[in-house]
Amino acid sequence: MKININRDTLLKPLSAVNGIVERRHTLPILSNLLLEGSNGQVSLTATDLEMQISMSVPNETGDSFATTVSAKKLLDICRSLPDSSEIKLADQDSRLQISAGRSKFNLQTLPSADYPTMTRTPNTQLTLRMPQNAFRQLLRQVEFAMAQQDIRYYLNGLLLEINAEKLHIVGTDGHRLSYISCDLGQSFEKQEVILPRKTVTELIKLMDDSEEEVLIEISSNQANFTFNNIRLISKVIDGKFPDYNRVIPTGHQNKFEINRVMVLQAMQRASILSNEKYRGIRMVLGANSLRLISSNSEQEEAEEELEINYTGDPLDVGFNVTYLIDVLNNIQNEKVEFAFADANSSCLVTVPDNQNYRYVVMPMRI
């Protein structure tokens, strides 16, 4: 094999696939990426056995080839070469020679036949298309509530549920839950999968703000995403996601609307003196008033008072302030609504101009 490729052309797919390469690899070849060339394009593939990202770029190649080489080293080399360098890659005697200008590198390779590529399952059960900026926006509004390394492994991901004409996306760590839905414009049979956390974060990273479509193909054990010359294959989490409908409240009577940025900033200030470990903050509601009160283990205290339009019951409810700051940071709307039943029940956060969004957070006894 011999190819000539512009550094900037190669850097894009190289950075795109590098995100999932395992640093602590159990299988040495997993720290490599698969480099293939044929039919006027070069494609790069990386996998961690749970998911796989491939990206191809158009480039004249002499002949078809395939090899695997250390992802990190290839990326470091390309990154450190001057912009727009012309790079020559040549495969010889299980070595990959890289040259650019007066720089030469000689890298070890492993046979491409040993690379554990994931194959797409043939039985796609559902195919969706939507603008990638729209899909990315949906994910961004809920992904922060996913659990991290929870032993309830099915929480370490996002639920994608397609039912009739709606797509519902839900994330929860057991303390708070974020939910968003959107209309699909056509009816589908009910289908649900749990996308692993890493897949979600990679998708958000790789999709851009364009209207260009993302093709979503779902089967019972796999989810495939195709966009911008990128193909992402992901296993899905085999488990039963909890019934989110049971915890999204409908009858909370004590509610008020407030400017999102204003309450966010007040919470950020109050959080400075909240308990470092538990991050507790009290929301104290009285007639037309919201006070945010926090104190830490050194008995230092903070209080913020906000004027609101509120005629409900007086309430004093504790929360982990991080859970509230998270939601306020991840939605963009001007106003938010908080709704309560009493001090022991959940708080429902909604946005008046988007009926499809819900965030539920459980209180913390302080």
Place this chain on the structure above:
Amino acid sequence: MEPLPANHSPRRIAHLDMDMFFAGVELLRYPELRGLPMVVGGRSIDAPRVLPDGTRSFAKLRNYVGRGVVTTSTYEARALGVFSAMGVMKAAKLALDAVLLPADFNAYRHYSLLFKQAVSIIAPEIEDRGIDEIYIDLTQHAEETHALAARIKQAVFEATGLRCSIAVAPNKLLAKIGSDLDKPDGLTILAPEDIPARIWPLKASKVNGIGPKAAQRLASLGIETIGQLAQADPKVLLEHFGRSYAEWLIDAANGRDNRPVVTRSEPKSVSRETTFERDLHVRQDRQLLTDALTRLCDRVADDLKRKGYEGKTIGIKLRFQDFSTVTRDITLPYVTQRPDDILQASRECLKRVRMVQRLRLLGIRVGGLAPFGVGLEQREAFQQAELPF
């Protein structure tokens, strides 16, 4: 553990070790076995049967088929080469006619409590080192050492009918070595000046803390005895064992040990393990493995409940067909003693092991223990409610 100040008056630390404890307890029940080779380590089906004439019929090693290990053997069996931790089948080859008895831990625990109570009446500063051994701090005791040690031995015998060996030394390390010098029914007193004559000729592996691997590495450096270790070039030790272990080796060989007698110790972990009747295949024997795992988790949870602890680090131990052993653990964000939590966490750990061989042994361990309720109080202060799914 706080090291003691350097200028303290010499301590008097005793190590008391029950002589062939499990076998001893069995002999109390079956006195007709006295003087015969006998091992404890069978299963309940090996329990003696009472014959119509009132005499008892005992299982013999020659008939044993299984994978148990010897937990204790009488001195008569030891004379034939049968020691604890040996596979029972292997022991059978050495002592065909030895009597085999099932282990009865309830009985051993009962006698363990009896002997510890008896000692505590005379000397209450006791560090519990397991079912059949304790350290006793006698420093504050007015009585002369030999008479005091003899009185403790007598008290143990009167309470249990069992003999023990005891050594009194300036520290735990020497006391532990000493109690083994004059077994059974021994009474040894060691002073620092006895070290060259009585300790240095011993094999290095007699030091509690020099295991088989370290002993082997020492031997490869030409160091066989504790005396040779004491004379060894510290630089060489440093090079082969790393700083902290090398320093400890030198201290140990010179009989230096400042560890206090810890009278009230909190358990560090609770564990249970089981060796399978035959090596199990991860897929073909899935149901058996699942059952074993569930049972182990239930038992560990019971142990935690009985002892009044909960823990946050859940670990598994697997031993494969070829005896290679792996462990994995996971730390939960909360403490628990619930069997479901332990089971769920063990499953997570299991996922992280490559199952390339059949399994011989499975174990579950819960560490990071806190007395039950302490975690609860912490949670009371800031209790995050869960979504009511």
